[in-house]
Amino acid sequence: MYTWIWRHLPGPVAVKLVQTLVLVALVSALLLFVIFPWLEPHLPINQVTVPGNK
Amino acid sequence: MTETTAVAPPPATPERRPARSAGDRVRFVLRGVGQTLITLGLVVLLFVVYEVWITNLFAAREQKKVTQALIKEWQKENALALPGSQDPTVPIGTGLGILYIPRLGRDYHFTIVQGSVIPDDAQLEQGPAHYKNTALPGKVGNFAVAGHRVGKGEPFLNIDKLRSGDAVIVETRSAWYVYRVLGTPAGKNPGSVHEDVKVAAGGTVSLPGREIVDPSAGRVLDPVPDHDGMQPASALMTMTTCHPKFTASHRMIVYSKLVTKVANEAALKMPASVLALYDEVKA
Numbered sequence: 001m002y003t004w005i006w007r008h009l010p011g012p013v014a015v016k017l018v019q020t021l022v023l024v025a026l027v028s029a030l031l032l033f034v035i036f037p038w039l040e041p042h043l044p045i046n047q048v049t050v051p052g053n054k
Numbered sequence: 055m056t057e058t059t060a061v062a063p064p065p066a067t068p069e070r071r072p073a074r075s076a077g078d079r080v081r082f083v084l085r086g087v088g089q090t091l092i093t094l095g096l097v098v099l100l101f102v103v104y105e106v107w108i109t110n111l112f113a114a115r116e117q118k119k120v121t122q123a124l125i126k127e128w129q130k131e132n133a134l135a136l137p138g139s140q141d142p143t144v145p146i147g148t149g150l151g152i153l154y155i156p157r158l159g160r161d162y163h164f165t166i167v168q169g170s171v172i173p174d175d176a177q178l179e180q181g182p183a184h185y186k187n188t189a190l191p192g193k194v195g196n197f198a199v200a201g202h203r204v205g206k207g208e209p210f211l212n213i214d215k216l217r218s219g220d221a222v223i224v225e226t227r228s229a230w231y232v233y234r235v236l237g238t239p240a241g242k243n244p245g246s247v248h249e250d251v252k253v254a255a256g257g258t259v260s261l262p263g264r265e266i267v268d269p270s271a272g273r274v275l276d277p278v279p280d281h282d283g284m285q286p287a288s289a290l291m292t293m294t295t296c297h298p299k300f301t302a303s304h305r306m307i308v309y310s311k312l313v314t315k316v317a318n319e320a321a322l323k324m325p326a327s328v329l330a331l332y333d334e335v336k337a
Binding site for chain 1: 085086089090097100101103104105108109170171172173175178185186187188200201202203204205206210267269270271272274275294295296300301302305307
């Protein structure tokens with residue numbers, strides 16, 4: 001997959017490198033700000049309450 | 055990452071593309087599997103970064119908003135909807151007081167927000183959240199607050215560091231309430247010491263300073279914690295968080311009892327007697 005992406009990026013190595021960094025940043029941002037916030041409430045971590053009883 | 059590539063044969067020459075042999079196809083598939091596993095590993099690592107760091111950034115913003123709103127409210131002539139004012143109903147999601155814990159440092163302060171009957175994720179991201187149906191700060195009964203242990207501002211990250219007798223301070227518009235973690239003698243692991251707490255029927259019940267309970271243990275929120283149906287005679291405070299860190303398997307509960315109340319004459323300006331509590335934990 002990574003080889004395929006690298007082959008299809010246009011331009012010389014330096015330009016490819018910059019594009020790669022942009023892609024990594026995009027994917028990270030998507031994960032951090034969209035996917036993880038959505039996913040987190042569904043995971044059994046960080047639950048801090050007990051049932052309110054009245 | 056070498057351990058992942060261990061399953062793959064020695065790397066083929068990736069740039070040249072002659073006609074594919076059977077071996078090439080195997081290499082192709084194995085490389086795909088390896089890269090997928092590495093990618094998943096990186097995504098999991100990134101999730102850890104998100105959980106312990108990024109969520110704190112979001113939560114800090116929420117906490118700041120709610121604190122500023124609270125201070126503004128306190129500066130009003132007729133602040134409504136605050137403990138100590140005429141109408142004690144605090145709207146959900148707004149601040150009701152500020153929490154200080156000397157043991158956790160001079161810079162430790164969090165605005166406690168009004169939560170639902172069970173505080174939800176949005177409220178807990180704002181700050182430690184009050185279980186709506188439990189007592190308000192300083193009132194006889196049980197003032198119960200939930201807070202995150204890891205990430206989301208992590209107000210209760212180091213709550214396991216509290217010792218018996220440690221001060222837990224709650225500032226409302228009307229007063230500074232000083233609670234102390236249950237357990238005698240002071241300075242011990244609160245999970246191993248108990249303290250007698252007065253109840254309305256006369257006599258006392260013995261409560262620990264800290265306990266680890268099942269997630270379903272709503273009894274810790276009772277007016278007299280762990281004693282269903284009993285009427286309280288003391289003002290107690292209960293803090294709940296997750297335990298162990300990062301999990302949902304148990305809850306850590308810390309109990310404290312109101313010992314002093316000092317009138318709040320100037321918001322955010324600690325009276326000398328409250329400030330002196332910080333000297334107790336210098337050791």
